[in-house]
Amino acid sequence: MIDVILKKGKEKSLLRRHPWVYDTAVARVAARPAAGETVRVVSSEGRVLGLGAYSPASTLRVRMWTFRDDVAVDDPAFLRARLAQAIEAREPLLERTNARRLVFGEADGIPGLIVDAYGPWLVTQFQSAAVEARREEIGRHLMELTGARGIFDRSDAATRRREGLEERIGCLAGDEPPALIEVVEDGVKYGVDVRVGHKTGFYVDQRESRLSAQRLAEEFKRRHGRGLRALNCFCYTGGFSLALAKGGAQEVVSIDSSAEALSRARANAQLNGFDESTLRWVEDDVFAALRRLREEGETFDLVILDPPKFASSHYHVDRAARAYKDINLNGLRLLREGGHLFTFSCSGAIDVDLFQKIVAGAVFDAGRDAWAIERFGAGVDHPLLMTYPEGEYLKGLHLLLRDF
Numbered sequence: 001m002i003d004v005i006l007k008k009g010k011e012k013s014l015l016r017r018h019p020w021v022y023d024t025a026v027a028r029v030a031a032r033p034a035a036g037e038t039v040r041v042v043s044s045e046g047r048v049l050g051l052g053a054y055s056p057a058s059t060l061r062v063r064m065w066t067f068r069d070d071v072a073v074d075d076p077a078f079l080r081a082r083l084a085q086a087i088e089a090r091e092p093l094l095e096r097t098n099a100r101r102l103v104f105g106e107a108d109g110i111p112g113l114i115v116d117a118y119g120p121w122l123v124t125q126f127q128s129a130a131v132e133a134r135r136e137e138i139g140r141h142l143m144e145l146t147g148a149r150g151i152f153d154r155s156d157a158a159t160r161r162r163e164g165l166e167e168r169i170g171c172l173a174g175d176e177p178p179a180l181i182e183v184v185e186d187g188v189k190y191g192v193d194v195r196v197g198h199k200t201g202f203y204v205d206q207r208e209s210r211l212s213a214q215r216l217a218e219e220f221k222r223r224h225g226r227g228l229r230a231l232n233c234f235c236y237t238g239g240f241s242l243a244l245a246k247g248g249a250q251e252v253v254s255i256d257s258s259a260e261a262l263s264r265a266r267a268n269a270q271l272n273g274f275d276e277s278t279l280r281w282v283e284d285d286v287f288a289a290l291r292r293l294r295e296e297g298e299t300f301d302l303v304i305l306d307p308p309k310f311a312s313s314h315y316h317v318d319r320a321a322r323a324y325k326d327i328n329l330n331g332l333r334l335l336r337e338g339g340h341l342f343t344f345s346c347s348g349a350i351d352v353d354l355f356q357k358i359v360a361g362a363v364f365d366a367g368r369d370a371w372a373i374e375r376f377g378a379g380v381d382h383p384l385l386m387t388y389p390e391g392e393y394l395k396g397l398h399l400l401l402r403d404f
Contacts, residue, residue, distance in 0.1 A: 003030040004039045004054065004062055011043040014050065014067065017387040019106045021052065021062035032056075035164065036133025038065070038073050053111065053130030057164025063111035063130045079134060080141045082109050087145055090117075090381045099183040099192070099204050101381040102146070106388050112159070115142065116200040118181045118192050120149040123200035124172060127159040139173040150174030152194050154201075158312065169195070182271070186211050188242050189271045191264060198308075203239060205378040205394050206306070209342065210243040212374065212398065213304065216340060217247025220301065226250055227278075228301035231293070231334060233286045233327065238265030238279075240304050240342075245274045253300075255282045255289050287323075290330035303331040304342040306396075311347040320347055321358050328362035335368070337403050344376065344396035352395045359397055374398035 006014075010025035021041060033039050033054040041049045041062055050067035065073045072078055086108040093100045103115035105127070112128025122142055126132045132155075139151055155168040171177075180191040185207060194201035220228040227250030232241045235254035242265075244252050256262055262281045269279050282289065286307070305327050311320035328343055335341060345355045356372075363370050376396030377384075384392050 001038060001040045001051075002033045002054075003042050004033075004052075005030070005042050006044055006049075008044040011047070011049055014041065014064070017067055019052075019064040019111060019385075019388055020060050021064070023059050023061040026061055029054075034133075035129040036131075040069060053128070053133070055129040055163055058129065058162055060128075060163075063106070063128055065109070065111070065130070076137055076141075079110070079137060080145070083138070083141050084145055086110070086115075089383075093379075093381060097183065097185040097207065099185055099190070099202060100207075101204055101379075104382050104391070107383050107385040107391050112163075113138065114200070116202075116204055117146070117148070118177075118183050118194060118201065120147075121177045121181055121194065122146065122148045122151040123194045124151055124153045124155070125157055125200065126153070126155045126165075126168070127157055127163070129163050129165065132160075132163070132165055135172070143173050148174060150177055152177050154194065154199075186214065186243070186246075188214075188246050190237065190239070190242070190268050191271060193264065196260075198236065203236070205346075205382050206239060206344075207379045209306075209344070209376045209396060210239055212376070213240050213302075213342065214243040214247040216302065217244045217249045221248040229253075229299075230302040230304065231255070231298075231300045231331075232304045232306075233290070233331070234305070234307045235265060235281075236261050236306075238268050238281075240306065241265065241279060242268055242272060242274065244302075245269070245272070245278050249278060251278060251280065253280045253282060255284050255286050257283065257285055259283050287326060287330075290327060290334065294330060294333055298334060299336045300334055300339065301336055302340045302342070303334055305331050306342070306344045307346075309347045310345070311349040314349045317349050317354075320350060321354070324350070324355070324358045325362050325365075328359050329366055332362055332366040332368050332370075332399075332401075335401055337401060339401050341370070341399040341401075342376070342396065343399070344394065346394050348390060348393040350395075352392070355395050356397065359399070363399070369402045369404050370399040371402055372397050373400050 048069040052062040052064040113131040114125035151172040153172040192201040232254040
């Protein structure tokens with residue numbers, strides 16, 4: 001096994017069990033490992049720190065498989081056991097949904113691998129050289145462990161380019177998936193297109209937030225004797241909108257710039273048999289639409305802001321912060337007294353503290369007073385590995401306006 005020797009003092013993060021080794025931490029490599037090859041990581045003083053997968057093209061030079069040196073990482077039984085453990089941990093979710101994440105990369109000890117399940121179909125994303133080198137093996141294990149009908153690979157994320165890997169889209173194992181896969185989440189049906197949809201076809205990470213929206217709609221109707229009026233921005237295929245309709249919302253105005261996504265959202269509403277008069281779909285730029293709605297004097301009981309990633313890296317944080325401030329400021333101005341704001345960021349470069357400061361600034365500039373009564377994050381199938389804080393990419397706040 002080839003040794004990767006670190007510079008003096010660069011072993012500290014590994015001793016804290018952080019799973020990444022950056023190129024700037026490497027003093028020298030004993031030979032030339034291939035992409036994905038298992039290497040031994042060694043401190044400058046000769047201490048073996050663990051075993052990882054080498055990536056010659058990436059600034060993340062090594063992703064750790066284990067912090068021990070006596071594990072047979074390359075044995076198929078090792079990877080099968082890790083996959084089995086990850087899949088078993090998600091089984092309780094089947095009581096609520098058949099759409100869930102089965103493998104969440106580093107959090108499950110399988111660096112760079114994403115696996116989502118939609119009914120009997122799996123969708124994969126191989127985001128590192130570590131798992132790309134073992135893709136066929138992973139496909140076989142997943143088919144055996146889940147009994148899936150087929151696996152569709154959506155390895156088209158930008159992270160692959162940073163690993164020096166080409167994009168891959170196509171069937172990995174088993175049968176080709178249908179054009180639409182019907183899934184159910186907390187009593188709501190959704191049609192998922194795994195070939196062209198965002199991420200792997202659906203935002204499974206927003207499950208708990210959608211349930212909160214549904215429950216808010218139910219509670220609002222019970223307390224006020226009417227359904228709430230909501231604005232769902234960046235609605236995509238209607239996840240929050242349908243959850244609100246399920247909860248008894250009176251009207252939900254949903255905005256997205258994608259005509260294709262809105263078409264799927266309408267179809268999802270029909271799939272559930274929801275009253276079409278309750279749901280209004282608007283194709284527009286959200287930034288412009290928020291300003292126009294304010295000029296028109298529109299008000300809402302609930303505004304949801306769930307934008308795409310505004311900051312793909314730390315280089316874009318300032319620009320992203322301005323964008324988050326803009327939509328939150330205008331969203332707050334559209335709320336009635338006692339109204340609710342659900343606001344989110346899925347930008348990993350925007351941490352929880354910064355996001356809260358941005359939203360607090362928007363509250364101040366809007367001239368409103370608000371309580372933060374709930375925090376949002378990805379569901380239990382997206383666990384946060386405590387030694388790997390980078391895994392906490394999704395964060396959100398539920399604000400309640402107060403009149404002091």
